[in-house]
Amino acid sequence: MAETAETTPAPDERVKQMSAFRRALIRPELGGICGTIAVFTFFLLFAFDSGMFNSQGILNWSTVSAQFMIIAVGACLLMIAGEFDLSVGSMIGFSGMMIAIFSVTLGWPVWAAILVTFALSLAIGALNGFIVIRTGLPSFIVTLAALFILRGFTIYFPQLLENKTIIGGIRETAEGDWLAPVFGGKILTGLFDWLGQTGVIATFERGTRQGDPVVDGIPMLIVWAIALVIFGHVLLTRTKFGNWIFAAGGDAQAARYVGVPVNRVKILMFMLTAFCATVFATCQVMEFGSAGADRGLLKEFEAIIAVVIGGALLTGGYGSVLGAALGALIFGVVQQGLFFASVESSLFRVFLGVILLLAVILNTYIRRMITGER
Amino acid sequence: MTSTLRKVALASAVAAASLTAATTVSAEGEKYVLVSHAPDSDSWWNTVKNAIALAGEQMDVEVEYRNPPTGDVADMARIIEQTVAAGPDGLITTLADFDVLKGPIMDAVASGIDVIIMNTGTPEQARELGALMYVGQPEYDAGLAAGMRAKDDGVTSFLCVNHSIQQPTLGDRCRGFADGLGVELGESMLDSGTDPSEIKNKVQAYLSANPETDGILTLGPVSAGPTMQALNDIGLAGDIYFGTFDLGDEIVDGIKSGVIEWGIDQQPFLQAYMPVVILTNYHRYGVLPGNNINSGPGFITADGLAKVEEFAGEYR
Numbered sequence: 001m002a003e004t005a006e007t008t009p010a011p012d013e014r015v016k017q018m019s020a021f022r023r024a025l026i027r028p029e030l031g032g033i034c035g036t037i038a039v040f041t042f043f044l045l046f047a048f049d050s051g052m053f054n055s056q057g058i059l060n061w062s063t064v065s066a067q068f069m070i071i072a073v074g075a076c077l078l079m080i081a082g083e084f085d086l087s088v089g090s091m092i093g094f095s096g097m098m099i100a101i102f103s104v105t106l107g108w109p110v111w112a113a114i115l116v117t118f119a120l121s122l123a124i125g126a127l128n129g130f131i132v133i134r135t136g137l138p139s140f141i142v143t144l145a146a147l148f149i150l151r152g153f154t155i156y157f158p159q160l161l162e163n164k165t166i167i168g169g170i171r172e173t174a175e176g177d178w179l180a181p182v183f184g185g186k187i188l189t190g191l192f193d194w195l196g197q198t199g200v201i202a203t204f205e206r207g208t209r210q211g212d213p214v215v216d217g218i219p220m221l222i223v224w225a226i227a228l229v230i231f232g233h234v235l236l237t238r239t240k241f242g243n244w245i246f247a248a249g250g251d252a253q254a255a256r257y258v259g260v261p262v263n264r265v266k267i268l269m270f271m272l273t274a275f276c277a278t279v280f281a282t283c284q285v286m287e288f289g290s291a292g293a294d295r296g297l298l299k300e301f302e303a304i305i306a307v308v309i310g311g312a313l314l315t316g317g318y319g320s321v322l323g324a325a326l327g328a329l330i331f332g333v334v335q336q337g338l339f340f341a342s343v344e345s346s347l348f349r350v351f352l353g354v355i356l357l358l359a360v361i362l363n364t365y366i367r368r369m370i371t372g373e374r
Numbered sequence: 375m376t377s378t379l380r381k382v383a384l385a386s387a388v389a390a391a392s393l394t395a396a397t398t399v400s401a402e403g404e405k406y407v408l409v410s411h412a413p414d415s416d417s418w419w420n421t422v423k424n425a426i427a428l429a430g431e432q433m434d435v436e437v438e439y440r441n442p443p444t445g446d447v448a449d450m451a452r453i454i455e456q457t458v459a460a461g462p463d464g465l466i467t468t469l470a471d472f473d474v475l476k477g478p479i480m481d482a483v484a485s486g487i488d489v490i491i492m493n494t495g496t497p498e499q500a501r502e503l504g505a506l507m508y509v510g511q512p513e514y515d516a517g518l519a520a521g522m523r524a525k526d527d528g529v530t531s532f533l534c535v536n537h538s539i540q541q542p543t544l545g546d547r548c549r550g551f552a553d554g555l556g557v558e559l560g561e562s563m564l565d566s567g568t569d570p571s572e573i574k575n576k577v578q579a580y581l582s583a584n585p586e587t588d589g590i591l592t593l594g595p596v597s598a599g600p601t602m603q604a605l606n607d608i609g610l611a612g613d614i615y616f617g618t619f620d621l622g623d624e625i626v627d628g629i630k631s632g633v634i635e636w637g638i639d640q641q642p643f644l645q646a647y648m649p650v651v652i653l654t655n656y657h658r659y660g661v662l663p664g665n666n667i668n669s670g671p672g673f674i675t676a677d678g679l680a681k682v683e684e685f686a687g688e689y690r
Contacts, residue, residue, distance in 0.1 A: 056459035064452050155539060155565065165540045168473040204484035214485060284448055290473035294540035297444040339440060339456050346414055348443060 028311035028319050031363040032326030035309060035355075039330050043337040052340035055201040055215045065332025066225035067280060068306050069325050073225075073232040074276030075303035076324035078269040080236070082249030082316030083132060083139040085125075085273040087146035088303050092296025094150040095121050095281035100167035100291035101157055103174070110170070111179035118278050124150070125274025129267030139270075147300070155293040171289030183224070183279070184286025186217030221283040225325075228276065232321035245269065249316030305352070306331050309359040330355070404657050405436040405462040406650055409453050411470035411494070411541075413445030415568060417687070418594055418620055422493075422646040424688055426466075429650035437650060438462075445538075447471045454478040457487075464488045464653040466646070469495025469503075470541065479503050488656065490649040493642070494543045497666040506662065509648050511640035511670035517547035519671055520591065520617055520638055521554015527635070529555060529589035529615045532562055533580055537573065537597040539565040544593050547619060551591050566597055573600035578608055589615040595622030602628050621674065626686045629676055639682075640670030643689050 043052060051057045071088050078085055095117050102113035128146055132139045158167050174180035195201045196213025204212050236242040247255035248262045255262050277296075285291050310327030312319025334355060338348055408426050412419040423439045430437030440457070442449035447470045455478050457465055465482050469475055469491050483489055483504040491500040491508045500508035524532070532555060534548035545563065552559040564580055566573040577600070581587055590605075592598040598618040605611040611633045618625055619638045628634035648667055656662045674682055682690050 051460040054459060056455070060452065060456045060459050063455075159539075164542050164545060166471055166473075166542050168471075171473065204481075205486040206484060209480075209484045212484075214481070288448060288451060288471075288474040288477070290471055292447055292471060292474075292540055294444075294446055295448055297446050336452070336456050339453060340460055342438060346443075349414075 028363075029323035029326060030311065031359055032310045032320075032323040032330070034362070035330045035359055036326050039333050039337070043333065043341065047337055047341040050340040050342070052337060055213075057340065059215045059219075061333050061336040062222055063219060064336050065329045066219075066222040067284075068302060068328035068331050069225040070221070070228055070280045070283075071273075071276050071299060071303040072306040072310070072324040072328040073228045073321055074269075074273035075300075076307045076310065076312055076319055076321050077232055077236065077245060078273045079304070079307055079312050079314070080249045080316060080319040081245045081266050081269040082252060083129075083266055083269065084143060084304070085128065085270060086140065086143040086300045087124075087128065087150055088273060088277045089296040089299035089301075090147045090150035090154065091121060091124070091274055091277035092281045092284070092299055093154040093291075093293060094124075095278040096285045096291035096295050097154045097158060097167070097293065099282060099285050100170055101161060104167050104169050105161050110174045110177040114179050114183070114282055117282070118275070121274045121278040122271050125271040126267055128274070129270030132270070133263045133266060151293075158291075158293060165293040166290055168290035170285055170291065174286060174289075180286050181220070183220055183282040185220050187220065187223060189217040192216050219283075219287065221287070224279050224283060225328075228279070229321055229325045232324075236321055241265070246317055249318075251317070302331065305356050308363075309356065311363050327359070330359075403435050404464070404654060405438070406430075406464040406466060406653055407438045407440060407457045407460075407462045408466040408492075408646060408649075409450060409457060409468070410439070410441045411445060411447055411450050411468050412441050414441065414443050416445070416594075416596065418596075418622065418642065420687065421642045421689060425643045425646035426650055428689075429647045433651060433654040435650065435654050447474050451475055451478045454482065458482045458485050461485070462487065463657055464490070464649075466490045466492055466649040466653070468493040469499055470543065472499055476503060479505070488653060490653060492645040492649055493640075494541075500666070506656070507652070508666040509645050509669055511668065513543045513546040514550040516619070516638055516640065516671040517550025517591075518554040519550075520547075520619075520636075520673075521551040521556075523554075523636070523673070524551070524589055524591075524615060524617060525555050527615060531557060531584075531587050532589035532591055533577070533584070533587050534559075534563045535566050535573065535577060535590065535592045535597040535601055536563050537566050537568050537593060539563075547593055548591065555589075566600075568596055570600040570603075573597050574604040574607075577601050577604040581608065581610065581614075587614070590617070592616075592618040594618070594620045595625055598622070598628065598634070599624040602633055605633060621682060621686055621690055623687050626679060626683050629674065630679060630683075632676070635675070637674045638670065639672045639674050639690070641672060641690075642669070644669040 075085060075088065098117040098120060099113045102108045102116060103110045128143055132142050155165060158165055192213050192215055196203050202214045204210050204214060236245060244260045244265045247260045248265045252262045284295065306327035307324045309330055310320065310323030312324065334351060335348060338351060410419055410422065426437045426439060440453050442453060450470065451474050454467060454475065458481055465487050467479065467489065479489055480503055489505040491505045493510045495508060496512065497508045534551060536544055536548060538544050548563045549559055552562065564576060566576050590601060592601050602624065605614060616634050617636050618634055621637050621639050625634060625637050629637055652663065
């Protein structure tokens, strides 16, 4: 018995042998990595001295990228699970407006407003998922309906209650609240103060904030983005549930046969997307102090674009959260970078379309070449 | 595969480089950036773009126009933050949402960038933010003046076609108009959306449901054109009292043909042109006007349309 145990086990015939290089090539995030390098090289060449890479500039495109990342994580996991959510943008507007209505109009404490809004949006996410599962309709259509319904309420409620479409004054209401800084606060402010004093980063030149560093901390938005990316990545690649997500998106029926609770997985992913949208909305409302009926317009497509640039397949079953995060980074850097490079702003959409197309073609090409699909 | 990658990267870099070279206005001297809240689809802002370009040329300064593509004010805040990081000499911006833009604009002021508020906002808000001045048309007052004019002309009930209901400043025009008329706003404000055929159909539907309506106010070219078509289709053109904010080719034609009673010109040209001139002279010679500038309202009727017609959509 002891002798047999010591001999090297015969190679498992079910597992195909692959070189480490080849394995690195078929990672879904490869396209995202190449794109990130290309984009940074481009802007380092064309916009280096434009302020894009000073502390304010870096914070600027990091914040925008972080916004995209937050919604991309949810959209990515949902897409891998084989579904879409087109209501992300409307959910952002809706959640923000609900927080404003609960806290400002109805006078609830801000923490309660935030928690109730999260509960509400998770319920709507679950409802989206439930309808998709029960009716068997494409999620594209179901969430398109949610897009209109939520946007409609977002305009209707504030008009009904306050006779306007933007509700402000949340910053004042949120002062001293324990939950608000979790979304709208900044961390490492001491470090940045010190950096400002030592002259590593610039300070304001005049006015009441003279002497303060121009960047006074890392916004919680960025912290949330990083936390969500790590959570999504670990969930997808290190847990049983992650395998279920891949299985549900790859072939739902086959997954059901082997005992994967496909319905539960999909509904949970719809809820996660709604959760991410609400995190986005809460951070935005807490930072800016007001909720507007037009917040989050077209953000659902921006999330999907980031995910696709990051190498996920629209058909589900293939993708990576890290890739989606890189896609969001590319998106944010390009969007803000074009301003730094003084490119006419109406051309932004042209660039966006070109980059999307290039990313998708490149990803498909690489995948076909490596996996030998036709 | 690497060669393909390299080719793709090179091709996009070359394409982008040529675009960058083509769109950067090269001029000596100061650099000013104008940030608006208008979505790409809003043609009215073309006048603003033309006016800053003209001012930039005449004053020999570098000017740039930026806007959030979807009109999302939160995105606009990021653009202002970006502008601050890039460090131009002056920032000209609209104040579409005071709460959202307060922080970024105050940061701009604190970083040593001179700010002028244009178009939306109020003189009080401009002063609070530490901006040099406000150049624009106070919206509520303009609506109020229009309402009082309509009341004198015998209007008793009205429809306000709002193509951008999420913008509070546009709603103020309707509210001012209602107060000027001395009626309740109530259900008179129509959320029309920006699609021309939707606007047209919604206006027709409203007028058939509320046949007693004897006045219409549209808030810009986006809603004025389709509303005119709607009136033509149902035979009420020229019969119903029709006033509009802002100008444009179609509105000028409408005023000429008698379908539109008057257009309120807030003269966007001045809103974009004056700040560039003022900032340049301030930076070069240290001179600054002592007051805010009201660029409107000016009522434009069938009399004296010639200049307006010549430059409608370009500088008017």
